[in-house]
Amino acid sequence: MPGHVVPVRVYVMVFLALLFLTGLTTGVAFVDLGAMNTVAALAIAVVKMLLVALFFMELRYSPGLTRVVVVTAFFFLALLISLTLADNFTRPWTPTPSGWGDSAPTSQNR
Amino acid sequence: MPEAATSSSHSGGSHRAGGAVVVGHVPGLRHHFEDMEQQHEAGSLGMWAFLVTEIMFFGAVFAAYAIYRELYLPGFEGGSRLLDIKLGATNTAVLIGSSLTMVLAVHSAQTGKRKLIVLFLILTMVLGAVFLGIKYVEWSTDWTKGLVPGLHWAPTEEIHGNPPLGSVEMFFCFYFVMTGLHAMHMIVGFGILTVMTIMAWRGRFSPEYNAPVEVSGLYWHFVDIIWIFLFPLLYLIGGRY
Numbered sequence: 028m029p030g031h032v033v034p035v036r037v038y039v040m041v042f043l044a045l046l047f048l049t050g051l052t053t054g055v056a057f058v059d060l061g062a063m064n065t066v067a068a069l070a071i072a073v074v075k076m077l078l079v080a081l082f083f084m085e086l087r088y089s090p091g092l093t094r095v096v097v098v099t100a101f102f103f104l105a106l107l108i109s110l111t112l113a114d115n116f117t118r119p120w121t122p123t124p125s126g127w128g129d130s131a132p133t134s135q136n137r
Numbered sequence: 138m139p140e141a142a143t144s145s146s147h148s149g150g151s152h153r154a155g156g157a158v159v160v161g162h163v164p165g166l167r168h169h170f171e172d173m174e175q176q177h178e179a180g181s182l183g184m185w186a187f188l189v190t191e192i193m194f195f196g197a198v199f200a201a202y203a204i205y206r207e208l209y210l211p212g213f214e215g216g217s218r219l220l221d222i223k224l225g226a227t228n229t230a231v232l233i234g235s236s237l238t239m240v241l242a243v244h245s246a247q248t249g250k251r252k253l254i255v256l257f258l259i260l261t262m263v264l265g266a267v268f269l270g271i272k273y274v275e276w277s278t279d280w281t282k283g284l285v286p287g288l289h290w291a292p293t294e295e296i297h298g299n300p301p302l303g304s305v306e307m308f309f310c311f312y313f314v315m316t317g318l319h320a321m322h323m324i325v326g327f328g329i330l331t332v333m334t335i336m337a338w339r340g341r342f343s344p345e346y347n348a349p350v351e352v353s354g355l356y357w358h359f360v361d362i363i364w365i366f367l368f369p370l371l372y373l374i375g376g377r378y
Contacts, residue, residue, distance in 0.1 A: 032244065032247045032248065033240075033244070035241065035244060038237060038240045038241065038244070039237070042233060042234070042236075042237040045233045045236075046230055046233060049226060049229045049230055049233065049368075050226075052368075052369060052373060053222065053226045053373065055373075056222070056369075056372075056373040056374070056377050056378075057377050057378050058378055059376075059378040064373075064374055064376065065374045068369035068370075068373045068374050069369060071369070072365050072366050072368075072369050075362075075365045076362050076365055076366070079236060079358050079361060079362050079365070080358075080362070082240075083236050083239070083240050083354070083358045083361075084354075084355055084358045084359075085351075089181065090178055092178070092182060093178070093181060093182050093185055096182065096185050096186065096189060097185060097189070099189075100188075100189040100192045100193070101192070103193065104192055104193065104196040107193065107196050107197065107200055108196065108199065108200045108203065111200045111203075111204065112200070112203055112204065112207075115204050115207065116207065
């Protein structure tokens with residue numbers, strides 16, 4: 028039989044874990060952790076993504092070729108985001124573009 | 138058709154007799170594949186290749202969001218606080234529920250339960266419709282609050298931190314583009330799942346042949362994962378405390 032048949036119990040447990048993490052990340056948003064708020068929200072999102080990808084999308088049981096393709100995608104995604112941000116975050120001398128319309132030009136948070 | 142003498146590296150040799158490939162045995166096996174296992178892997182890999190392009194597509198939007206959030210942080214935080222966090226969290230739970238019913242549909246296909254496939258596929262679409270319904274409520278509230286850039290931009294509510302209105306407008310541009318692209322993907326998903334429901338109803342799937350349901354599931358879960366990231370980025374990291 029092609030494909031791997033996963034017991035329903037596993038799916039239900041993953042579902043409950045995802046619901047718990049949704050509640051957790053919503054709750055954490057109301058606690059002041061400073062910069063850690065963003066880190067916590069994204070970390071929980073990554074864990075949820077892994078649960079969905081590994082169990083619901085069955086990457087855990089997929090052949091190596093499929094996994095290589097997925098990992099490669101994330102490698103290039105990391106390149107896209109990190110190089111773009113590296114460029115942007117290391118140019119403090121360029122002024123932030125001002126707003127438009129009724130908003131006054133401002134230097135914002137530089 | 139591979140030559141009979143060709144020794145494939147693929148392991149599933151159950152359909153060969155005496156080195157010759159037996160043709161026309163399993164229903165659903167296309168002639169250019171050696172066996173069901175290979176066909177299944179090729180189909181799954183094909184969908185993943187498509188999802189890779191989708192990852193890069195949404196990845197570019199996420200990268201742009203990161204840059205503009207950094208440039209106009211007060212506007213993005215103030216804008217984020219105008220969103221309804223309860224509806225956002227509810228929608229996350231609804232979409233996760235639809236992912237559960239989707240895997241249960243795949244499971245039913247793998248175990249050959251025709252009526253359950255149809256039931257779970259319809260449940261998946263119902264939950265998807267609930268998601269879009271809640272999204273509609275949110276969007277129409279945004280409209281009445283004058284938070285739609287370009288079409289109806291006249292915020293009346295006080296915005297936390299009094300950021301320049303232009304930067305809040307930028308946040309809402311991202312909000313509508315990101316949630317809009319996500320909603321469009323869900324509508325495409327409805328089309329795919331409708332076809333799957335009809336195919337399942339006609340008894341096209343079996344424990345041997347169910348790749349279309351599984352591959353549709355990959356797409357549906359991918360759209361779920363996009364929302365798993367949109368929810369914290371748009372609703373949560375605006376400093377609600």
